[in-house]
Amino acid sequence: MTTENSSRTSTVPETDSEEYSSVNPATDMIDCKLSRRDFVKTVGYFTGAGALGLQLISVETIVECAPLEFSASAHTVELTVNGLVHKLTMDTRVTLLDALREYLKLTGTKKGCDHGQCGACTVLVNGRRINSCLSLAVTHQGDQITTIEGLSGGEELHPLQTAFIEHDGFQCGYCTPGQICSAVALLEEARRGDASFVTPDLAHTGRVELTPEEIRERMSGNVCRCGAYPGIVQAVQTASRTL
Amino acid sequence: MNPFEYQQVDEPATAVDAISRWRGSKFLAGGTNLIDLMKNTVEQPPKLIDINHIPLRGIEQTPDGGVKLGALARNSDTANHPLIRKNYPLLSQAILSGASPQLRNMATNGGNLLQRTRCPYFMDPAFSRCNKRTPGSGCSALEGFHENHAILGASDQCIATHPSDMCVALAALEAKVRVRGPKGERIIAIGDFHRLPGTTPQIDTTLMPDELIVSIDLPPSPYGSHSHYLKIRERTSYAFALVSVAAAIDVDSGWIRGARLALGGVAHKPWRVEAAEAALAGQKLSISLFEQAASRALSGARPRRDNTYKVEMAKRAIIRALTIAGGLA
Numbered sequence: 001m002t003t004e005n006s007s008r009t010s011t012v013p014e015t016d017s018e019e020y021s022s023v024n025p026a027t028d029m030i031d032c033k034l035s036r037r038d039f040v041k042t043v044g045y046f047t048g049a050g051a052l053g054l055q056l057i058s059v060e061t062i063v064e065c066a067p068l069e070f071s072a073s074a075h076t077v078e079l080t081v082n083g084l085v086h087k088l089t090m091d092t093r094v095t096l097l098d099a100l101r102e103y104l105k106l107t108g109t110k111k112g113c114d115h116g117q118c119g120a121c122t123v124l125v126n127g128r129r130i131n132s133c134l135s136l137a138v139t140h141q142g143d144q145i146t147t148i149e150g151l152s153g154g155e156e157l158h159p160l161q162t163a164f165i166e167h168d169g170f171q172c173g174y175c176t177p178g179q180i181c182s183a184v185a186l187l188e189e190a191r192r193g194d195a196s197f198v199t200p201d202l203a204h205t206g207r208v209e210l211t212p213e214e215i216r217e218r219m220s221g222n223v224c225r226c227g228a229y230p231g232i233v234q235a236v237q238t239a240s241r242t243l
Numbered sequence: 244m245n246p247f248e249y250q251q252v253d254e255p256a257t258a259v260d261a262i263s264r265w266r267g268s269k270f271l272a273g274g275t276n277l278i279d280l281m282k283n284t285v286e287q288p289p290k291l292i293d294i295n296h297i298p299l300r301g302i303e304q305t306p307d308g309g310v311k312l313g314a315l316a317r318n319s320d321t322a323n324h325p326l327i328r329k330n331y332p333l334l335s336q337a338i339l340s341g342a343s344p345q346l347r348n349m350a351t352n353g354g355n356l357l358q359r360t361r362c363p364y365f366m367d368p369a370f371s372r373c374n375k376r377t378p379g380s381g382c383s384a385l386e387g388f389h390e391n392h393a394i395l396g397a398s399d400q401c402i403a404t405h406p407s408d409m410c411v412a413l414a415a416l417e418a419k420v421r422v423r424g425p426k427g428e429r430i431i432a433i434g435d436f437h438r439l440p441g442t443t444p445q446i447d448t449t450l451m452p453d454e455l456i457v458s459i460d461l462p463p464s465p466y467g468s469h470s471h472y473l474k475i476r477e478r479t480s481y482a483f484a485l486v487s488v489a490a491a492i493d494v495d496s497g498w499i500r501g502a503r504l505a506l507g508g509v510a511h512k513p514w515r516v517e518a519a520e521a522a523l524a525g526q527k528l529s530i531s532l533f534e535q536a537a538s539r540a541l542s543g544a545r546p547r548r549d550n551t552y553k554v555e556m557a558k559r560a561i562i563r564a565l566t567i568a569g570g571l572a
Contacts, residue, residue, distance in 0.1 A: 093246065115279050116275055128348045130349050134275050135349065186344070197339040197340045197480070218344060220480035
């Protein structure tokens with residue numbers, strides 16, 4: 001195992017270590033006081049989720065192979081997330097997704113593919129759904145960002161959260177925060193009459209009737225590997241009738 | 244991702260000045276393609292110039308009856324603008340057929356023009372040979388898996404396709420791209436904007452490195468609802484086209500006054516087929532006429548081992564798109 005660990009350390013690609021240093025600047029990594037959660041996240045950066053459990057790298061090893069490099073590329077931004085303003089100084093490379101998860105510890109928003117293909121990282125920016133993994137945090141000064149943590153009113157769930165529970169709109173739950181944020185925006189888009197590729201008549205500009213076909217097309221940016229799609233479609237349709 | 248400097252600008256002149264000073268720097272708009280490519284080091288700009296605060300998001304009618312699309316208007320806002328849905332439904336359809344709602348909310352009109360190919364050998368630096376990524380290194384796709392590569396206009400240096408749906412509609416609608424450089428503005432016809440690969444596949448467009456797209460200008464359209472964007476893909480939604488067709492017909496009592504036809508997924512650029520358009524003009528609407536036009540559109544096709552299917556698929560897609568656009572479906 002020791003041999004494996006050291007070989008792993010030496011073969012970590014440069015890009016990976018840079019990615020790592022860009023997401024965890026001046027907090028846990030500096031003094032090596034990693035919580036177990038941070039440790040698991042850190043290992044995840046190097047191995048990918050699929051290899052978790054096989055790679056028991058020591059904390060010392062990780063610090064050694066993750067040089068912090070800051071200088072010209074740091075930038076300060078005020079992020080307004082769920083109504084609270086956070087002033088952060090970050091490497092310019094930090095995505096909004098990583099800022100939410102690693103700086104603000106809002107881990108409800110999930111990292112799936114990290115390439116804008118799966119939708120797990122979907123959040124609302126000024127009410128519009130976007131992929132936070134493809135958006136640099138420094139570009140969001142002054143924006144109103146809403147994450148899954150900001151949807152409920154205290155103990156009162158958002159109607160879409162209730163609908164997902166009611167219709168079993170998930171199995172493992174990993175894609176669910178992205179699905180729900182996406183669906184929240186979907187309902188607003190349909191209410192104001194935005195068309196989709198399956199909308200039969202583009203000239204009709206009123207509120208869109210959310211048929212299962214419309215919902216499937218409009219939710220196509222959110223992948224669910226458990227295949228909970230029937231429940232997701234039902235949940236969105238139910239919520240569309242109550243909201 | 245490599246480190247980069249970051250600067251926000253709020254007017255076109257400042258943007259052009261900034262990019263002229265930093266060799267290799269890039270404008271950042273929606274970022275959906277650029278950030279993705281930076282993550283795997285295909286793109287390595289030393290500086291990003293954030294142009295999102297430049298007021299170029301408007302969509303407005305022009306005095307000649309056309310429409311000016313701001314370069315920074317989002318794809319979703321463009322597709323859903325009342326002027327576009329009413330006068331250019333072909334463009335709305337094309338935009339809405341691409342990507343996902345999240346990506347269309349981020350992606351800009353200017354950025355859509357500058358999308359880079361999704362050829363897997365270009366996207367992944369693990370493949371060492373790619374003339375588009377590393378000029379002179381060779382092309383892995385020539386002998387590799389090229390089932391989704393070009394059948395028209397390719398070269399022995401590059402057989403990649405242009406990934407955009409929006410641009411296929413813009414080609415059929417004869418859009419003009421208004422750009423600003425250090426010496427002022429110029430206008431590039433959409434047909435001249437994207438390049439064929441030739442011996443320099445690393446250059447996608449005729450936009451100069453220090454030029455900023457400010458708008459996409461649409462001329463008045465006589466096609467209205469006699470148009471259709473047909474996209475053939477391997478799943479129902481959220482996939483790039485194997486073949487797509489933008490068809491627009493100016494119809495008068497069953498006769499074709501003029502037609503526009505462009506294909507996606509078949510070439511290094513949106514592939515407008517003027518020979519097929521000429522075959523349609525002045526004729527009476529009929530399926531057999533569409534079959535002739537389709538044959539003519541694909542007469543120059545040079546498929547490779549894995550993508551011969553695209554020739555027949557493109558012909559049938561053209562016939563289908565024209566049939567729907569002409570109201571014969």
